Amino acid sequence: MAIKTIFLDRDGVINKEVNYLHKIDDFEFIDGIFDSCRLLQKLGYSFIVVTNQSGIERGLYKLRDYQILTKWMLQQFKKNNIKILDIFYCPHEPKSKCSCRKPKPGMFLEAENKHNIDMVNSWMIGDKECDIKAANLARIHQTILVRSGHKIEESSSNAKFIIDSINEATNIINK
Numbered sequence: 393m394a395i396k397t398i399f400l401d402r403d404g405v406i407n408k409e410v411n412y413l414h415k416i417d418d419f420e421f422i423d424g425i426f427d428s429c430r431l432l433q434k435l436g437y438s439f440i441v442v443t444n445q446s447g448i449e450r451g452l453y454k455l456r457d458y459q460i461l462t463k464w465m466l467q468q469f470k471k472n473n474i475k476i477l478d479i480f481y482c483p484h485e486p487k488s489k490c491s492c493r494k495p496k497p498g499m500f501l502e503a504e505n506k507h508n509i510d511m512v513n514s515w516m517i518g519d520k521e522c523d524i525k526a527a528n529l530a531r532i533h534q535t536i537l538v539r540s541g542h543k544i545e546e547s548s549s550n551a552k553f554i555i556d557s558i559n560e561a562t563n564i565i566n567k
């Protein structure tokens with residue numbers, strides 16, 4: 393059976409936005425995220441993280457730094473009884489013209505293919521318009537933009553909902 397999923401951007405959604413974040417010491421979870429994820433998990437959603445990490449190809453940090461941080465982040469979710477099904481990352485710079493960097497839908501399509509995801513009944517939560525565009529291109533139209541990350545242009549956004557943080561998503565995603 394196809395699974396319904398909540399796709400999460402990382403920086404600005406899961407953790408406070410820090411430019412080219414790559415150290416555990418600089419990683420600060422958004423307040424209340426574990427409670428919110430547990431509620432959403434109870435509704436039967438799985439979680440997949442899709443994150444642009446161009447700092448890798450830009451040489452600002454190493455793939456190894458990203459992997460260490462990711463492993464630690466997953467441990468924190470696990471300690472809080474939340475299962476992250478998978479994480480997809482794009483290490484490329486914008487100029488590389490890869491098919492994975494959001495707003496391209498590559499990471500979503502890869503996830504769909506790997507995990508048999510019910511895209512129509514899945515959600516995207518992001519803090520940038522490129523998150524919404526990428527999701528839409530992958531046939532995910534239930535989209536939420538949060539104000540907890542980058543500054544957003546609310547009037548021109550294509551997101552279905554705009555909220556302060558993931559904590560309010562539990563009011564929207566309740567089926």
Ligand SMILES: [Zn+2]
Nearest residue numbers: 482484490492
């Ligand atoms: Zn890429």
